[in-house]
Every structure is written in structure tokens, then in C-alpha cells.
Amino acid sequence: MTKQVNAHWTELVQSGNRIYIGANAGLPETLLAQLLAHKRNLSDVEILQISTLGDAPWAAPENSAHFKVNTFFISGPEIRQAVAAGRADYTPCFLSEIPTLLQDGTLPIDVALIQVSPPDEFGYCSCGVAVDITHTAAKAAKYIVAQINPKMPRTMGQSFLHIEKFAAVVNSEVPIATLPIAKQTSITERIGQYVALLVPDRATLQLGIGKIPDAVLASLTQHQDLGLHTEMLSDGVMHLMQQRVITNRYKTFHPGKAVTSFCMGSQTLYDFVHENPHVEFYPSHYVNKPTNIARNDNMISINSAIEVDLTGQVVADSIGHDFYSGIGGQMDFVTGANLSLGGKSIIALPSTAHQQSVSRIVANLQPGAGVVTSRGHVDFVVTEFGIAHLKGKSIRERSLELIRIAHPKFRAQLLADVRQHYWVPDYQANTPTDIPELGNIQLRQIQLKDEYFTLRPLNPADERRLQEFFYSHTKHTRELRYGYDPKLMSRENSCSLVSIDQSNDCALCLVQEQGTRTSLHAVARFYKIGETTCEVAFVTKETSQGMGMASVLLEQMIEIAVQRGLHKMFALVKAVNKPMLNVFLQHGFEIMSGGDPHEHELWLSLKEGAR
Known part of the structure; x- marks a missing residue:
């Protein structure tokens, strides 16, 4: 099924018309070239468009008496310059709602210039790589002029228009505009x-x-x-x-x-x-x-x-x-x-x-x-x-x-x-800092017993999350971690614990992401003491104990301390806290004799060769 080519399709376009032009890589360049060639007979034609791929000569200053661009999306230097100079208009609208403007007469279209594939045996042409709003604009227009291009892909879905709906067609076999892949940084x-x-x-x-x-x-x-x-x-x-x-x-x-x-x-x-x-x-x-x-x-x-x-x-x-x-x-x-x-x-x-x-x-x-x-x-x-x-x-x-x-x-x-707007209180004194040793990506995905967790630095935004973590602990856990039962964790105290200089001390946490929800499961930190020594400590949520979180965090802390050139790491652990003692012993710590029989002092040499 074929349709006769109308060599005088430009007669369909009158001064004062609104023309829609196909979008993105579906821009009908042959039709636009013919339109520009007949511009002397046209005035005040509005060209309605979204983004287009390639040059946009219809938006050039010399064409402003003939064509005025109204675009839903500004793409390319010519359109951007035309909008900035007032020769073109920008109409903001959600892409999902643009078709309604065309269908209900808010922006009535006189002529739609589109590019399509050749018709199949049933007379259906595909809008190819640019169905977008082109398909809707064509159906809403009084007249459709189609550039039939054998190089236009036939795409599946709801992309088809019947050739009998076209007022005129122009056969033009030209390459579809391509877009180079941007170079990564x-x-x-x-x-x-x-x-x-x-x-x-x-x-x-x-x-x-x-x-x-x-x-x-x-x-x-x-x-x-x-x-x-x-x-x-x-x-x-x-x-x-x-x-x-x-x-x-x-x-x-x-x-x-x-x-x-x-x-x-x-x-x-x-x-x-x-x-x-x-x-x-x-x-x-x-x-x-x-x-x-x-x-x-x-x-x-x-x-x-x-x-x-x-x-x-x-x-x-x-x-x-x-x-x-x-x-x-x-x-x-x-x-x-x-x-x-x-x-x-x-x-x-x-x-x-x-x-x-x-x-x-x-x-x-x-x-x-x-x-x-x-x-x-x-x-x-x-x-x-x-x-x-x-x-x-x-x-x-x-x-x-x-x-x-x-x-x-x-x-x-x-x-x-x-x-200045009191959005952040005065006690929030420090800006967030990264842990240099973690490299460019400050997150690590960790799998523990078929569950996934994220290892990352603790940061000032965790203030409330750390409070919730603290109040989730039992009295027994608080006593093992702090040596006594601190019943309260004020926001000021929580802020001081999460707002540390990560280039000097170090604080890590394991969190679990579930959709947009984040839950804190374990926290580890070391404090630098002097030039070559640091003290390390951990606390793990009761429901997550026994999963190996302390080992994961300790291994990362040791690695960071070694990279910083520290010589020794020590920890103080209650004698009754057998699981935590085992974690330290498994990682090469040694119990120092003497001192308090209820609390063990453990040391690890970080010098190369000693471990």
C-alpha cells in the first residue's frame, strides 16, 4: 500500500500556524530543510518541539521573522541561545502531561512534521526511535506530513501510524542522527x-x-x-x-x-x-x-x-x-x-x-x-x-x-x-570528614550469613541514628562496652561521638539498607593516643551478635591503623565478655598480665613483620 508523494506539501503550512516537529533522533531533517527553503512565504509560524538531536537552523536569528520556537526542553546551543535572547520560548511541563496539552486544544497543532519507517504490508509506518510525544502530536494534528526513511528502525509496541493518515509524504533515505558516547571521568x-x-x-x-x-x-x-x-x-x-x-x-x-x-x-x-x-x-x-x-x-x-x-x-x-x-x-x-x-x-x-x-x-x-x-x-x-x-x-x-x-x-x-538559619545547632562544630584509607569509594558491601550490610565511616548525620542504637542496647551490653551503665545519650553526646576528625581518629559502622530505611548494627572506633598508639573499641546490636561483625570491623581498623603508620593498638575488655575476647585473640592480640582481674588489657603490634 503506497501513498502519492505531494511535492507541494509546504502549501499545507500557513502563516500563523503551529507546527510540531519530530523529536530527538527522529527529527525530520529533510522536511525542515524544505520548510526553510519556503520561509519567504511564511510569517509568525510557531514551531513546537521537545529536545532535538543535531543543528537547529530554524531557531537562527535570520529566521526569527518567520519562525518562533516554543520548546518543552532546551537542547543544543542554537535553541539555548534563542531562548536566552528571547527569540524562543520555553514552556515547562512534565513530560507525561505534554500530550494532554496537544490533545485537549491547549496547544492545538496545525501540521505535524515527523519521520517514520516505510509502511509494512498493511500500511503501518513506525515512529521508530522517537515515539515519545511525536505519536500523540501526529494524531492530534490537523495534517501530518511524514518523511519516510528506509533507515528508520521499525520499533515494536505502540509506535505505528497508518499511511492513510498522512496528508503528504516525502521519501528521503538519510542516516538517523547518532549520539556519541560521552567520555567518562x-x-x-x-x-x-x-x-x-x-x-x-x-x-x-x-x-x-x-x-x-x-x-x-x-x-x-x-x-x-x-x-x-x-x-x-x-x-x-x-x-x-x-x-x-x-x-x-x-x-x-x-x-x-x-x-x-x-x-x-x-x-x-x-x-x-x-x-x-x-x-x-x-x-x-x-x-x-x-x-x-x-x-x-x-x-x-x-x-x-x-x-x-x-x-x-x-x-x-x-x-x-x-x-x-x-x-x-x-x-x-x-x-x-x-x-x-x-x-x-x-x-x-x-x-x-x-x-x-x-x-x-x-x-x-x-x-x-x-x-x-x-x-x-x-x-x-x-x-x-x-x-x-x-x-x-x-x-x-x-x-x-x-x-x-x-x-x-x-x-x-x-x-x-x-x-545562620539555626538548622544545625551550635554544638555541631565539625564538618564531615572522609577516611582517606578507604579510597574514592567510602562504602564496602559486606555479606554476613546471607545478609548484606554496608561498611562505612560514621558521620555527623548519624547523630540520631547513634542515639537510637544506644537506646536499643540492654543494660548488660552497655556495661560491657562502657564499664558502667550510662542510661542516657544526649544529642550533644551523640554528636561528639559521630563528629570526629576521621583523618586522626577513626569511626566505622555497619548498616543495613532496606529500601530507603537504614539501621545501624555495629560501631567500631579507635582513638589515637600519642603519635604511634591507638585504643580500639566495639559495640554490636544484640540481635546481630555472632554474625562476625566485630571481626570485619576489627580487620578494617587494623588495616587503617597500619596504613597510618601506627605501631600499637590496644583494647580494654571485660573478663566476662568472652566473645569479644576471642575476637581480639583471633586477630593476634595478646593479653597483658597484671592489672584488674575483671578487665583484660590486650595489645597488638602493628609494625610490619610483627603480625
Whole structure:
């Protein structure tokens, strides 16, 4: 079934019309070139678009009398410059809600210019790599003009339009625009590793485009049976599907299928999605609908930001008064992930900008900056310095969590700034510090008796968590740890215990992450005494004793002490505390004779060769 080519399709476009142009890698470049060639007959035509891949000559200054761009997402230098200069408009809207604006007449479309695959034997053309809002815009338009391109992949799902619906077609075989894979840096690689720690096996993922999503995907190669429900599909996703990391086997919505609305990447990616029954493309109003997203259990949304303030407000579409990108689907997926059983929303960004001269974790948002994701929606914020857990946290706790993952050179100023608003009390004197010996990634995943725990530094944001840990102990445990029964642990005392200089002393903990919940199971610390000696001590939650936590923590403490050049480590242990005595003895400590018969003094030589 064929349709006659209308060589004069531009006659369908009149001055004052609103034209929709296909998005992302589905941009109908041939049609746009023909439109520009006939611009002398047109005035005040509004070009409605979302993000596009490639140049945007219709937004150039010389075309401003003919075309005015109205974009839902700012991409590329030409569109960004046009918006900044006032030649183009930016319309903020959740991606899931844009189709409604087109369907209900809020933004009526006169002509939709789209790019599709050749028709099949039944006359159906596929929107290919760009179903997104293009499919909906075409159905809402008075007239559809289609660029039929044999190189456009035929994608499965709800991607098809019948050729009889087209007012005109132009045959044009041209390469589909590709997007090179961004080169990784040590910073984005660390961010990817931290985010991967938050992703459980069998989770369903949503990721965007760029260095950080690519770094996350590269860090997921050891995961099992992941699923995909995302607005955009990239080369990194393709690689994980080929490696059988993404299997979609345990998805609870569209099981067995990777669900997306558009893809951008290499020609290899486009070949991969062509007639691939395991990848289904649906319009944005379906893929991005929060209630649909939430039908995936363990839904993990991973998005980026321009800046985040210390209360958790996320700026993602502007730099101050200058609009930079768009709302896109961030809030759609943050909301959907929050509604999902076991879901998490993650915002990941580098800690600094402009060659480390500007902190992207800020006490106050820039004037004019717009909040895309509210402080009430974010579960986790990740930088190259770690993971901040925000869900259920007070403003004080959020501030300390976010200061901890800010760049170290900005932490003191952030703490000083946040004190001006009384968000952090005066007794919180120290900024969070890292343990240098743990390296770039300050977390360790530990498996103990078929359960997983995270080993990490204790930090100021753990103040309340340490209080809860203390009050969970029995009188017997408190007496074994402290030598007497301290019945109270004030916030001031808890703060002093978690706010230590980790480059001098050392405090570690083992925590268990269950969704967005964190529980403290064991704490270990050593205090430096003099130049070459330290005292070590532990306490483990009663319900976790006997799992080997003390051994894990002690081994890490010994390793850190050795790297710091300390010569001796000692501990004081009650004689009745046989399990703890055995832990020390198994790690080479020796009991010193004499002293109190009710308390043993144990020593370990840390000099090389002595152990």
C-alpha cells in the first residue's frame, strides 16, 4: 500500500500556524530543510518541539521573522541561545502531561512534521526511535506530513501510524542522527559506583542520557535480572541487555519487556531496536505516567541536577535566571518510584562545577533558579563523595547528609551558612570528614550469613541514628562496652561521638539498607593516643551478635591503623565478655598480665613483620 508523494506539501503550512516537529533522533531533517527553503512565504509560524538531536537552523536569528520556537526542553546551543535572547520560548511541563496539552486544544497543532519507517504490508509506518510525544502530536494534528526513511528502525509496541493518515509524504533515505558516547571521568565513574550500590538485583531502572547514566550502567555489570522502564534507551542499556544483566524477567509491569519511548545513540543501537520484540516503545503519556511507573516493584529512578540545596530542593532546568534544559520526565519518575513497592528516587550530580570553583551542593539556591523536584520527593542524592539519604530526615539531618557529600573544600562554609538559619545547632562544630584509607569509594558491601550490610565511616548525620542504637542496647551490653551503665545519650553526646576528625581518629559502622530505611548494627572506633598508639573499641546490636561483625570491623581498623603508620593498638575488655575476647585473640592480640582481674588489657603490634 503506497501513498502519492505531494511535492507541494509546504502549501499545507500557513502563516500563523503551529507546527510540531519530530523529536530527538527522529527529527525530520529533510522536511525542515524544505520548510526553510519556503520561509519567504511564511510569517509568525510557531514551531513546537521537545529536545532535538543535531543543528537547529530554524531557531537562527535570520529566521526569527518567520519562525518562533516554543520548546518543552532546551537542547543544543542554537535553541539555548534563542531562548536566552528571547527569540524562543520555553514552556515547562512534565513530560507525561505534554500530550494532554496537544490533545485537549491547549496547544492545538496545525501540521505535524515527523519521520517514520516505510509502511509494512498493511500500511503501518513506525515512529521508530522517537515515539515519545511525536505519536500523540501526529494524531492530534490537523495534517501530518511524514518523511519516510528506509533507515528508520521499525520499533515494536505502540509506535505505528497508518499511511492513510498522512496528508503528504516525502521519501528521503538519510542516516538517523547518532549520539556519541560521552567520555567518562574519574568523578563520573565514582558517582556511577555509588549509585550502583543503591540498586538491588531484580530492580527496574529508569535512566537518562549523559556521562552519569552511562557511568551507572557501566557499574551494573555484576547485577542480576534487572528490568527497564525508562523514557530513553541508550547504548549502555543495550550492552546490559546483551550481557543478560537486564533480562526484565522479574518486572511486575510488562514482564519480559524493556519499555521506553525513544532512544538515542549509535547506529548499532538503532540496529538493535529494529524489529526487536524484547524492546517496546510507547508514547510518553504512557511510559511517564507515574501510576504506570509505580506498577513496577523496586522501581529505581536515576536523574541528574544542576544544583541541590541543603534542604533537598533540586534544580534541574535552569542556572539562576538562565533556562538550560527542561523539566522532562524527572518528576514523573521520581513520583512513580516513590509510589513503587520498594522503589527509590536518586538524584546524581558532580559536587562542583567550573573546574571545582563552584559547589553544586548549596546553602541557598541561585536567584531565579527553579525547583524541578521538591525537597519532599527526593530519597537519595549522590555525588563522587558518597550517598546522602534524605527520606524521612529533618532539615538538620539533611543538611549534614548533604554537606558530607559536598566537595571537602566547601564543607566548612556550607556548615557556617546553614547555622545562620539555626538548622544545625551550635554544638555541631565539625564538618564531615572522609577516611582517606578507604579510597574514592567510602562504602564496602559486606555479606554476613546471607545478609548484606554496608561498611562505612560514621558521620555527623548519624547523630540520631547513634542515639537510637544506644537506646536499643540492654543494660548488660552497655556495661560491657562502657564499664558502667550510662542510661542516657544526649544529642550533644551523640554528636561528639559521630563528629570526629576521621583523618586522626577513626569511626566505622555497619548498616543495613532496606529500601530507603537504614539501621545501624555495629560501631567500631579507635582513638589515637600519642603519635604511634591507638585504643580500639566495639559495640554490636544484640540481635546481630555472632554474625562476625566485630571481626570485619576489627580487620578494617587494623588495616587503617597500619596504613597510618601506627605501631600499637590496644583494647580494654571485660573478663566476662568472652566473645569479644576471642575476637581480639583471633586477630593476634595478646593479653597483658597484671592489672584488674575483671578487665583484660590486650595489645597488638602493628609494625610490619610483627603480625
